[in-house]
Amino acid sequence: MQLVLEKRAERSNTIALVSPLIAIGLTIVTMTILFAILGKNPLLALHAYFVAPLTDGYSLQEIAVKATPLVMIAIGLSLCYLANAWNIGAEGQFLIGAVAGSWVAVKTQGTDAGAWVLPAMLVLAAAAGALYALIPAICKVKFGASEILTSLMLVYVADLFLDYLVRGPWRDPHGFNFPTTAEFDPVATVPLLIEGGRLHLGSIIALLVVAVAAILLGRTIKGFEIRVVGAAPRAARFGGFNANQLIILTFAVSGALAGLAGIIEVAGPVGHLQPGISPGYGFTAIIVAFLGRLNPLGILIAGLFLALTFIGGEQAQIAMKIPLDVTKVFQGILLFYVLACDSLILYRFKVVFPNRQVARGTH
Amino acid sequence: MELIEAIILAVLAASTPLLIAATGELVTERSGVLNLGVEGMMIVGAACGFAGAWLTGSILVGAFFGIVAGTLMSLVFALMALGLAVNQVATGLALTILGIGLSGLIGAGFVGERITPAVHLYIPGLTDIPLIGRVLFGEDGFVYFSVALIVGVWWFLYRTRAGLILRACGDNHVSAHALGYPVLRIRTFAVMFGGACAGLAGAYLPLAYTPFFIPGMTAGRGWIALALVVFASWRPGRLVIGAYLFGAVTILQLHAQGWGVGIPSQFMSALPYLATVIVLVLLSRARTGGSTAPAALGTVFVPDR
Numbered sequence: 001m002q003l004v005l006e007k008r009a010e011r012s013n014t015i016a017l018v019s020p021l022i023a024i025g026l027t028i029v030t031m032t033i034l035f036a037i038l039g040k041n042p043l044l045a046l047h048a049y050f051v052a053p054l055t056d057g058y059s060l061q062e063i064a065v066k067a068t069p070l071v072m073i074a075i076g077l078s079l080c081y082l083a084n085a086w087n088i089g090a091e092g093q094f095l096i097g098a099v100a101g102s103w104v105a106v107k108t109q110g111t112d113a114g115a116w117v118l119p120a121m122l123v124l125a126a127a128a129g130a131l132y133a134l135i136p137a138i139c140k141v142k143f144g145a146s147e148i149l150t151s152l153m154l155v156y157v158a159d160l161f162l163d164y165l166v167r168g169p170w171r172d173p174h175g176f177n178f179p180t181t182a183e184f185d186p187v188a189t190v191p192l193l194i195e196g197g198r199l200h201l202g203s204i205i206a207l208l209v210v211a212v213a214a215i216l217l218g219r220t221i222k223g224f225e226i227r228v229v230g231a232a233p234r235a236a237r238f239g240g241f242n243a244n245q246l247i248i249l250t251f252a253v254s255g256a257l258a259g260l261a262g263i264i265e266v267a268g269p270v271g272h273l274q275p276g277i278s279p280g281y282g283f284t285a286i287i288v289a290f291l292g293r294l295n296p297l298g299i300l301i302a303g304l305f306l307a308l309t310f311i312g313g314e315q316a317q318i319a320m321k322i323p324l325d326v327t328k329v330f331q332g333i334l335l336f337y338v339l340a341c342d343s344l345i346l347y348r349f350k351v352v353f354p355n356r357q358v359a360r361g362t363h
Numbered sequence: 364m365e366l367i368e369a370i371i372l373a374v375l376a377a378s379t380p381l382l383i384a385a386t387g388e389l390v391t392e393r394s395g396v397l398n399l400g401v402e403g404m405m406i407v408g409a410a411c412g413f414a415g416a417w418l419t420g421s422i423l424v425g426a427f428f429g430i431v432a433g434t435l436m437s438l439v440f441a442l443m444a445l446g447l448a449v450n451q452v453a454t455g456l457a458l459t460i461l462g463i464g465l466s467g468l469i470g471a472g473f474v475g476e477r478i479t480p481a482v483h484l485y486i487p488g489l490t491d492i493p494l495i496g497r498v499l500f501g502e503d504g505f506v507y508f509s510v511a512l513i514v515g516v517w518w519f520l521y522r523t524r525a526g527l528i529l530r531a532c533g534d535n536h537v538s539a540h541a542l543g544y545p546v547l548r549i550r551t552f553a554v555m556f557g558g559a560c561a562g563l564a565g566a567y568l569p570l571a572y573t574p575f576f577i578p579g580m581t582a583g584r585g586w587i588a589l590a591l592v593v594f595a596s597w598r599p600g601r602l603v604i605g606a607y608l609f610g611a612v613t614i615l616q617l618h619a620q621g622w623g624v625g626i627p628s629q630f631m632s633a634l635p636y637l638a639t640v641i642v643l644v645l646l647s648r649a650r651t652g653g654s655t656a657p658a659a660l661g662t663v664f665v666p667d668r
Contacts, residue, residue: 005448005665086452135640145643148399148452149590153636156583164629286456325467325578332461336443339454343447347665 005343006350019341020291020302026341027334034329040320048319049312049330059315061198063307065269068206069094069261069278071303073285075213076254078294082217084230085247089136089151090258091282092158093129097259098266099162100128102273105188106170106181117187121263129259130252132158137251141244147251155282163275170273180274190268202264207300209257214296226250258282279310280328287335290342306331370614371498375506376572378610380405380564382509384588385595385602386516387560392592393520394553395533397661399455400440402585403462404558405565408433410470412566413576417473422481425570426505426563433562434555436462441554445547448663459585467578474576481505481571503571505563512560517599529553533657536664546664561585583636590639594646596655612638 028046035042053059073090080087101121108117136151163179172182193199217223229236229243236243261281266273288306292299313327384401391398411432416425436458443454481503484490489500520526529549531539536546564584569576587609595601616631 005446007665088456139640139644139647142648143644144647145640146590146593146647149586149593150640150643152586153583153590153639156636157633160629160633164627167629168627283460287460290453323468323471325464325471328464329461329468330464332457332464335457335460336439336454339449339457340443340447343449347448 002352004350004352005347008346008348011345012348015341015345016293019345020293020298020338023291023334023337023341024305026337027330030333030337031326031330034326035322038322038326040322045316045320045322048316048322050308052315052319053308053311058198059311061194062311063304064203065198065200066307066310067303068200068202068268069265069281070285070288070306071206071300072209072261072264073254073258073282074288074292074299074303075209075296076250076257077285077289078292078296078299079213079217079226079250080254081289082230082294083226083243083246083250084233085137085140085250086148087133087136087151087251087254088148088286089133089153089155089282090254090285091278091280092151092155093132093255093258094262094265094278094282095155095158095162096132097125097129097262098273098277099158099165099262100259101125101263102170102181102184102266105184105267106273108188109182109185113185113187115187117185118190118267121188121267122260125259125263126256127259129262130256132259133251133255134248137248141247147247159275162273162277166273166275172272178274181272183272184267188267189271190264198269200264200268202261202268205260205264206303210296210300217296222249258285284310284331287331287338290335291338293342368494368497370618372502373614373617374607374610375498375502376610377613378606379506379509380567380572380584381588381591381609382603382606383505383512383567384561384564384585385591385606386509386513386599387557387564388588389592389595389597389599389602390516390520390529390560391553391557392660393533393597393657394529394550395536395657395659395662395664396444396550396554397451397455398437398440398444398458398554398557399452399589400436400458400462400585401557401561401588402581402583403459404433404436404561405462405568405581405585405588406466406579407436407462407469408562408565409568409580410466410473410565410576411562413473413476413478413569414469415566416478416570417476420478422478422570425478426566429562429566429570430559431562433558433560433565435558436562437554437558440558441551445550445554445664448665450663451661463579470576470578474578477575478570480574505567505571513599513603520599530657533659536659536662540664540666546666550664561588564588587635587639590643593656594642596646597657598655609635609638 032042035045053063077087077090101124104117104121104124135154136147139145139150140147166181167179170181172180190200190202225241226246229241229246266277270277284306288299288302292302309327309330313324316322317324384405388401408429412425412429415428416422440454440458443449444451483501483503486500490496520530528544532546532549540546565581568580591602591605594605612635616634620628620631
């Protein structure tokens with residue numbers, strides 16, 4: 001008896017709907033086993049991860065704050081992945097956006113610059129993120145260099161550049177030699193939505209991005225082109241769609257969104273530029289994009305769910321001394337299960353009994 | 364004179380993990396599978412390798428742990444990408460994300476611990492020859508093994524029937540299948556070989572390069588190894604040149620920092636990554652007359668029945 005994969009005649013819409021749920025379920029089962037191996041009470045740990053953060057207002061706001069960059073980056077990445085362009089350097093575009101926007105904040109610090117500062121920061125960050133993403137895109141289109149490798153290499157470069165700035169020219173002179181800029185002025189800060197709370201304007205921007213992406217993909221020719229180029233490249237060529245142009249476009253858009261997310265994170269929850277502003281948002285957003293089935297609304301839900309794991313992981317670390325790396329393991333396992341379950345949309349398992357005679361070709 | 368010798372030794376040490384990991388990935392890719400999870404397999408290999416060596420006091424056991432860890436990681440990849448026909452790019456990314464988390468979890472208890480690093484060969488007389496003595500006769504076992512490995516892979520790929528079949532799977536899996544070769548099984552072995560090499564390359568870092576483990580110590584070497592395979596046009600000979608060139612860039616930027624050239628250290632540290640981008644662009648550009656990549660690289664194969 002043998003288990004083999006067989007292509008379905010048609011994609012299964014039922015599985016397409018339930019597969020993220022199956023994946024989450026399987027991940028939770030796996031995590032239960034992992035917690036038990038670590039010698040922690042699995043029920044308490046799962047409670048700390050998935051229930052406790054939902055029970056108080058502060059944590060709920062914190063989930064929305066963490067989901068903001070994840071959703072914004074993942075929306076951009078989903079456009080790339082739909083068009084079969086592999087931008088995996090969103091982390092670098094996020095950091096470059098943060099740097100470019102911070103430049104305005106640092107240069108206007110202590111001056112009487114007006115309300116134009118924050119909008120200028122946002123625009124500059126998006127532009128810088130887009131330009132940074134265009135490097136791998138152009139290398140791909142003009143020279144055929146793998147965008148996967150070049151976009152990833154640029155993450156390390158961006159990280160080192162940010163490190164140089166906050167240790168060198170931009171370091172806060174009153175910061176006791178810590179590698180950080182001074183706190184941004186109020187005009188260079190993303191306003192809070194609730195006085196004294198955590199929720200900020202960035203979350204609204206993220207929701208707008210989701211809405212625009214939903215319209216772009218569902219209702220416009222460009223969105224249709226993106227989906228066709230990814231799903232059926234041959235058909236797209238016959239249709240006269242320009243795949244290279246779409247690689248440039250999707251990379252630029254996703255870079256801009258990652259850059260925007262970067263400056264919103266720095267000018268919002270963090271308040272200044274420093275190394276380690278991202279706990280890997282650019283990479284976690286890849287999981288968000290896939291868990292959300294590359295669909296804007298799905299990405300919104302997936303972003304909130306992964307933000308929950310970040311907050312839950314922090315709480316589990318405080319309450320039960322569960323290492324923070326468990327969160328990364330969790331996210332990795334989740335992506336595996338999502339991909340595996342997605343495979344069942346196109347394929348099904350079939351049990352075959354290998355027949356010796358058939359194998360000899362005498363049937 | 365001594366400085367030159369020291370630099371050559373350092374270049375060899377820095378190149379060895381790149382060479383081992385890239386050799387494994389080369390075999391994987393020649394069978395038609397693109398495993399982007401090299402970084403993840405390496406970092407888990409580093410954590411498990413250090414754990415093994417620390418627990419038993421033996422570098423050999425550490426290396427073995429690294430190999431086993433890398434192989435197990437690659438089996439997860441094989442199950443997904445070959446067994447379930449999942450997109451190989453996405454699966455490889457998932458493997459890297461999982462590997463970074465796992466290595467942090469495994470290695471957490473070992474941060475701050477030290478081990479005695481791998482011993483270097485010493486042959487009285489030969490090792491004492493100035494300039495080339497220590498380079499040729501004074502390395503640790505990993506360096507010699509990496510050279511033997513790439514020669515062995517060259518011989519396997521181009522001089523054996525099995526190597527020919529493996530390359531056939533990478534160039535046209537439909538034909539290979541039609542000829543009756545078990546494409547998925549051959550690819551699984553190739554993926555496992557890549558995983559074993561990546562695990563060993565990762566283990567090299569805490570066992571021989573630095574005698575301790577720090578989270579994230581692979582620092583993108585797995586990705587550079589992937590770029591090296593492209594650089595080498597999927598040929599073992601060029602892989603050796605590429606690996607040593609990249610090792611040299613790494614070491615030269617470190618020395619330049621030491622000499623205080625006046626360039627901020629972060630810019631020098633960025634050099635290997637920038638070099639990778641530039642090399643990828645130049646090479647891809649030079650290759651106008653058709654790609655040298657295995658024709659079926661990265662494509663899903665589900666056998667018809």
